[in-house]
Amino acid sequence: MELKSLKAVTSAVALLALGAGLASAGEDDQLIINGETEMVTRTEAPAHMEYIDEIRSGWTFRSDETQALQMDDFDNPGMIFVDQGLDTWNEVDGSEGKSCASCHDGPESLAGLRAAMPKYNEAAGEVWTMEMYINDCRENRMGAEKWGWNSNPMVNTTALISLQSRGMPVDVKIDGPAQETWEKGKEIYYTRYGQLELSCANCHEDNYDNLIRADHLSQGQINGFPAYRLKNAKLNSIHNRFKGCIRDTRAETFKEGSAEFIALELYVASRGNGLSVEGPSVRN
């Protein structure tokens, strides 16, 4: 409790220093997509989080202009890549002569998948992310080459599948066989890395809503991934973003698809339990 009240004091000070409506414009806006899909962008934090009362989507931290881009699918540049993902979905590849559609029909058959990812895979005996399920399909069902974690077809396909779950609350399982991986992810979240000695928590838990130089820090939620970033004009995978963050601490980063990042993805996803799936979102 003491930590929580300290947090409230620091953010009040930050607000005074910033002046109203600078970086936090539109914080209380409601995200409604295409005038019909209402999204949960603020909700009570899941029980396992000790230092935060309310979790907030990254959308609430962005400027009015960036927020508006996500409120209409025609304006959302991420939708271009969803369209490309749909072309890939129907494209036959590999020795078995199959496409994604051969087994799964339309992508809407995978509604709800994003909300539960990553999850424990019984057969493999480990936690799998969506990328791993996709590559498993490609290798074992289609007889096709694996995609790179950050390759265009991979990110576009995850965007297409995420879109099917849009508006559903994130609900990843952290107990049972997934618990061990979750604990590992939590440890990584609170470990300081790099020459700057920063942990995820230093920015995204202790200082969200403050500015780090010109950047308005969010809570580092991943419910909006893959995210279209205005800075590089393309969709970005979760692990790619993790890598960027760790690089910014001047550390040697983990690799996309590494056991460390899979554990971290599970932990960070669980910190967003209750927020709506937003992918593909628009961020700066």
Next chain:
Amino acid sequence: MATGVKPRVKVPKTASAGEAITIKTLISHPMESGQRKDSNGNIIPRSIINRFTCDFNGQNVIDVTLEPAISTNPYFEFEALVPEAGEFKFTWYDDDGSVYEEAKPIAIG
């Protein structure tokens, strides 16, 4: 030769006569400027959409010349007066000679 080019337009299905409606258009296109060089130092040839037009029942609404500095996936949003029911026709002209077309009907109601 640009690949993955796909035009998109958003036009309301109905309007009242004489109403000004908002039209949004987007075409996915790399818009290679012709200024960049590849890893061997050779100039990557220019490949852009150089002209965009919109017509309503044969009458021109806008006619835009696009220049190499326009970024990837050009987006246009503009208003048009709708005096009667009819069809909006959109045309994009590519440097490589391709012409991409899209049409959307609009009713009065």
